[in-house]
Amino acid sequence: MPRNKGEAPMSNETFVILLAAAGGAVIWWGSASLPRADRQILASVPLRRRSESLWTGMNITYYGLILATAQCAAVTLFCILMGSLGYPLRTVVLPSAAMIAVCAPSARLIARLVEKKRNTFTVGGATFAGFIAAPLIISGINTSGLAFLPVMPTLAALAGSYAVGEGMGRLGCMSFGCCYGKPLDRCRPRFARLFSPFTTRFSGRLKKAAYEGGLDGVPLIPVQTLTSVICFAAGLMSAYLFLEGRFGASFLVALLVTQAWRFVSEFLRLDHRGAGKVSIYQLMSLVMAACSFLLVFTIGKIPAVPVPVLSKGFASVSGASYLIFIETLWVMMFLFLGRSTVTASELFFYVRRDRV
Numbered sequence: 357m358p359r360n361k362g363e364a365p366m367s368n369e370t371f372v373i374l375l376a377a378a379g380g381a382v383i384w385w386g387s388a389s390l391p392r393a394d395r396q397i398l399a400s401v402p403l404r405r406r407s408e409s410l411w412t413g414m415n416i417t418y419y420g421l422i423l424a425t426a427q428c429a430a431v432t433l434f435c436i437l438m439g440s441l442g443y444p445l446r447t448v449v450l451p452s453a454a455m456i457a458v459c460a461p462s463a464r465l466i467a468r469l470v471e472k473k474r475n476t477f478t479v480g481g482a483t484f485a486g487f488i489a490a491p492l493i494i495s496g497i498n499t500s501g502l503a504f505l506p507v508m509p510t511l512a513a514l515a516g517s518y519a520v521g522e523g524m525g526r527l528g529c530m531s532f533g534c535c536y537g538k539p540l541d542r543c544r545p546r547f548a549r550l551f552s553p554f555t556t557r558f559s560g561r562l563k564k565a566a567y568e569g570g571l572d573g574v575p576l577i578p579v580q581t582l583t584s585v586i587c588f589a590a591g592l593m594s595a596y597l598f599l600e601g602r603f604g605a606s607f608l609v610a611l612l613v614t615q616a617w618r619f620v621s622e623f624l625r626l627d628h629r630g631a632g633k634v635s636i637y638q639l640m641s642l643v644m645a646a647c648s649f650l651l652v653f654t655i656g657k658i659p660a661v662p663v664p665v666l667s668k669g670f671a672s673v674s675g676a677s678y679l680i681f682i683e684t685l686w687v688m689m690f691l692f693l694g695r696s697t698v699t700a701s702e703l704f705f706y707v708r709r710d711r712v
Contacts, residue, residue: 366666366667367666368596368599368600368666369596371599371666372592372595372596375520375592375595376589376592379520379523379524379588379592382524382527383523383524383527383581383584383585383588386422386527386530386531386584387530387556387578387580387581387584390418390527390530390531391530391531391533391556391557391558391559391563392559392560393559393560393562393563394560395418395531396417396418396419396531396532396533396560396562396563397415397416397417397418397562397696397699397701398416398417398418398420398421398694399415399416400413400414400415400416400701400703401413401414401416402703402705406702409704409705409706410702410703410704411702411703411704411705412700412701412702412703413700413701413702413703414695414696414700414701415695415696415699415700415701416694416695416696417531417532417694417695417696417699418528418531418532419528419529419531419532419693419694419696420528420689420690420691420692420693420694420695421528421690421694422524422525422527422528422531423525423528423689423693424686424687424689424690424693424694425524425686426521426522426524426525426527426528427456427521427525427685427686427689428682428685428686428689429520429521429524430517430518430520430521430524431452431456431517431682431685432673432682433516433517433520433591433595434448434452434513434514434517435448435452435669435672435673435678436666436669436670436672436673437512437513437516437517437595437598437599437664437669438509438510438513438669438672439668439669439670439671439672439673440598440599440664440665440666440668440669441506441509441661441662441664441668442662442665442668443503443505443672444672445672445673445675445677445678445681446677447503447505448672449681450497450502450503451490451493451494451497451505451510451514454489454493454496454497455486455489455490455493455514456685456689458485458486458489458493459482459483459485459486459489460482460689460692462481462482462484462485462486463477463478463479463481463482464476464477464478465481466478466481466482466484466485467481470629470630470635470636470637471628471629471630475697475698476534476698477693478637479522479525480618480637480640480641481637481640483518483522483614483640483644484637484640484643484644486514486518487611487644487647490510490511490514491507491511491651494507494510494511495507506659506661507655508603508604508607508651508652508655509598509603509661511607511651512594512597512598512603512604512606512607512610513598513606515594515606515607515610515611516591516594516595516598516606516607516609516610517591517595518591518610518614519587519588519590519591519594519610519613519614520587520588520591520592520595521591522583522587522588522591522614523583523584523585523586523587523588523589523590523591524584524588526580526581526583526584526587527580527584529580529583530556530580530581532563532564533558533560533562533563533564533565533566534564534565534627535579535580535583535625535627536556536558536564536565536569536571536576536579536580536625536626536627537556537576537577537578537579537580537624537625537626538576538577538624538625538626539571539574539575539576539626540552540555540575540576540577542626543577547577551577551578552575554578554581555575555576555577555578556575556576556577556578556579556580556581557573557574557575557576558571558572558573558574558576559572559573560572562699564627564698565627568627568628569626569627571626576626577624577625579621579624579625582617582621583617583621586613586614586617587613587614587617589613590609590610590613590614591610593609593610593613594606594607594609594610597609598664599664599666600664601663601664603661604652607648607651607652608648608649608652611644611645611648612645612648615641615642615644615645615648616641616645618637618638618641619638619641619642619645622635622637622638
């Protein structure tokens with residue numbers, strides 16, 4: 357597709373390659389270091405005093421730090437993609453905020469309904485809620501006159517951004533030890549040989565794989581790493597197709613790859629995901645994959661939209677308004693996701709007499 361006059365020298369291909377290099381480095385680092393015991397608790401905040409020097413503390417997790425950062429990365433990509441079509445930040449913030457308002461509480465509510473657990477989150481459930489809500493949110497914004505957002509390009513930008521956020525967010529699961537794979541000794545010999553060079557080993561009794569599955573130090577199928585790589589790659593391909601003006605293909609790539617992998621990957625996992633051989637989350641992924649085709653064909657021909665121009669996308673995230681928005685979002689998501697409710701700590705404070 358020809359480039360518009362005045363576009364920044366960076367091509368769409370260069371943009372995607374740079375994102376791939378940066379994301380690949382982060383995933384490689386995370387896969388190697390986050391399963392360690394010292395990569396779970398980021399800090400502990402004293403809450404209740406129990407004696408002169410002893411306090412009960414609330415743990416702040418790397419999980420929350422990573423997921424808040426991944427969410428902000430996804431929102432930033434969404435702003436860049438929609439900005440490349442010429443939409444200003446004040447317009448793009450509307451669907452972003454509405455989607456977060458739906459998905460954040462859904463992550464806990466759906467986990468409570470499906471898994472019967474109060475203190476957990478589900479990305480699969482939040483994704484399903486967002487998938488249902490997205491067309492309604494776009495329609496509501498357009499009907500209210502707040503803005504006019506082209507339906508398929510907006511859905512494509514949301515889908516590609518979600519895939520990138522899902523890929524980076526799975527690093528949080530490596531830190532907390534959740535969403536863990538099956539031990540190699542419980543797999544068929546063919547699978548065991550395939551994954552033996554790439555296993556994940558969690559260390560530390562606070563990891564979910566340890567306290568729920570008793571798998572501290574056991575070689576596991578690297579489900580989190582595979583999910584990070586596959587979803588992040590799908591998001592990058594979706595973003596590239598978007599920037600090339602192929603909005604329907606962009607939407608389908610992001611949704612089909614991520615949901616097909618979700619369905620397959622759950623057969624490789626050992627953590628509790630509800631009753632039944634096929635989980636509710638797997639059924640949700642099949643519904644989303646099927647409905648993504650229906651959405652593309654139902655919406656039909658896309659109304660004329662501007663040619664995506666990457667430099668416009670960069671301009672939309674270069675001002676003070678964007679920085680205030682993304683920093684506020686990061687703090688809110690970190691506070692929502694980072695406060696551990698399944699671990700606690702005891703803090704002992706004392707004076708270093710040798711330094712007085």
